[in-house]
Amino acid sequence: MVKLLAFFKRRKDLSLEAFQAHWRGQHAELVVCQAGLRRYVQNHTLASSYGDNSEPAYDGVAEAWFDDIASMRANADSPEYKAVRADE
Secondary structure: OEEEEEEEOOOOOOOHHHHHHHHHHHHHHHHOOOOOEEEEEEEEOOHHHOOOOOOOOOOEEEEEEEOOHHHHHOOOOOHHHHHHHHHO
16 A cells, blocks of 8 residues: 655635635545545644744645555546646
């Protein structure tokens, strides 16, 4: 089993709430369409981590699980993976 971790920082023009809504909804729907994906987990940064003048380094971490590296790499040129990348 191979687990890919991706760390995300939202675009500056998105509020935390807008980012999380998009990531939980539209983006997740694209990710789960990838061939060979066994598990997908989103880890959202807690709102309490944001202060008046500070923000955490990342707004979220995604976990994508595949059977092996070959399964993961097989998506590289797929339309499904290209849709995920375009949405990021």
